[in-house]
Amino acid sequence: MSDILLEVKDLKQHFPIRTGFFKKTPLKAVDGVSFTIGKGETLGLVGESGCGKTTVGRSILRLYEPTAGQVFFDGEEVTGHNIQAMRKKMQMVFQDPYSSLDPRMTVEDIIGEPLDVHNLYSNKKERREKILELMNYVGLNSEHATRYAHEFSGGQRQRIGIARALAVDPQFIVCDEPVSALDVSIQAQVINMFEELQEKLGVAYLFIAHDLLVVHHISKRIAVMYLGKIVELADADELNENPLHPYTQSLLSAVPIPDPDIARSRQRIVLEGDVPSPLHMPSGCPFRTRCQYATEQCALECPTLTDRGNGHLSACFNR
């Protein structure tokens, strides 16, 4: 038995975009991504808006049919045929607690839906008990079971979404920006809940977020994406102390640090220009249009992720 729960191999997700009357250009939202997640582990996934983080999560769960590549769950390949059964083991929590729940459904119905779909109870009483237990788990008052989603605050709604994901007793959850829409004072409650659930139930997470401090806090390892590719992947502390890829270096240096002394003594590496459109990817290294270390080789070839020691992977010719 290996400790690897999820293995993603050279995953590609290209969306055909109409760019002319008869012309379609593939938008390479995810372009050859590989990583593994261990049992009960949290892998953080960071990168700028539009770099493909959500698409990675959705492709793993086959909410899109991947263009290429494979996903293995506990050694078994996830395919169109077994995906229904797989969704008992893999779940997703969405970014926006305001739009991802149907406001006209009661909490009980929202959490009960996956129980219904997967036939996870033998009678009404058992169904109700399971729902109340789940509500308890995520810190929701079980007296509120018959209330509607729209009657809850953002933090509470995010808990409902998580209870729903937990209903099928999954081993792996894709958490797509689960705290971004919440007020700072509520974020910590939800983050702690994710951590406690992991300790209790051993669930593994792919944790997507744009707040790098939160990702560093919750993740064991972190993957950094740029324009559909993973450019660096390492242990969370190692990545933060010793970033190798030029993009990661500038990304980390741009994070606003909530500590005036550190914030003011720090040297920012300010990037010039904008992220290129994924419809017009630069040749070679996707970062070369903004990279201060770019050389001729960078325009000709695309660097691959290689191990620089102790599982610290980076995709760069020069750093």
Next chain:
Amino acid sequence: MSMPLIRVQDLHTSFFTDSGEVCAVNGVSFDLDHGEILGIVGESGSGKSVTAYSIMQILASTGKIVDGHIYYKGEDITQWKDKQMRDFRGKCCSIIFQDPMTSLNPVFTIGNQLIEAITLHTDKKGKEAKTRAAELLELVGINEPLRRLKQYPYELSGGMRQRVMIAMALACEPDILIADEPTTALDVTIQAQILELMQKLQKEMGMAVILVTHDLGVIASMCDNIIVMYGGRICERGTAHEIFYNPKHEYTKGLLRSIPNVTRMKEKLVPILGTPINMLNLPAGCSFCARCDNAMKICLTEKPEEISINENHKASCWMNIRDAVMAEGGNTDE
């Protein structure tokens, strides 16, 4: 003693809604000096934006300043007529919002909008105004300004649109720039560019800046002085150093404990429990009372006065008042 650039005195702003009066701002006072960068942080719904909008008098039609004064260079602008306020907004004080798309008109080019702002608020006309528009775009770090003037907002990236917004706000060379969550919608690397730009412009042009944000990281790197708001009131104010290293209000302390600590990254976060307060139904005492671990009896019934911790720092929390009384040698035999 000279008058500050802006003095907000005991401001009360309310919205009159179907469900009743929402007391969004309940007695806020502060000064803003020439060239100062003042940060306003606080809970969502605590009245940060309403405070800023009250200064410019750009509240929703149901909103009204019900009490208090706002002085600009010593003159009470709450008494000004519409025409004077329009001039104030055009020439003295500018604002940039979180979402540049809502404030740029999608059907006009960047050039149309920028040139209009310039002709409206300065005495530059025609060719001169166009040259100035290009200059402004260059100033905010947009290359090929003459080509950009012909483009529409949707043709620009989010970061560029925010730069255009800043250029528009600077068109009238204001004394005061109010930035309401100016970088919240942007990626960290773009955010860093915009913050850097704002710092640079602030230094060069000597404007005063009010920066409204919920991001403690942004506040820590940008602001000289910080105001922390909760429930429509200022619960604590001071220099960045005092607020971050010596917080004296339970909400501020809670806020700092609830975010990851950079030097102890893996330490468990300590959340602020409970839910944000209901502005329709404000408590009699300290508005943070229901969520405060250290609440005392008096906190339920009486609003804590603001007291000075030191010359750079003030807080409104009964704990400090109790400590101060005890330090004076009063009742120490507990």
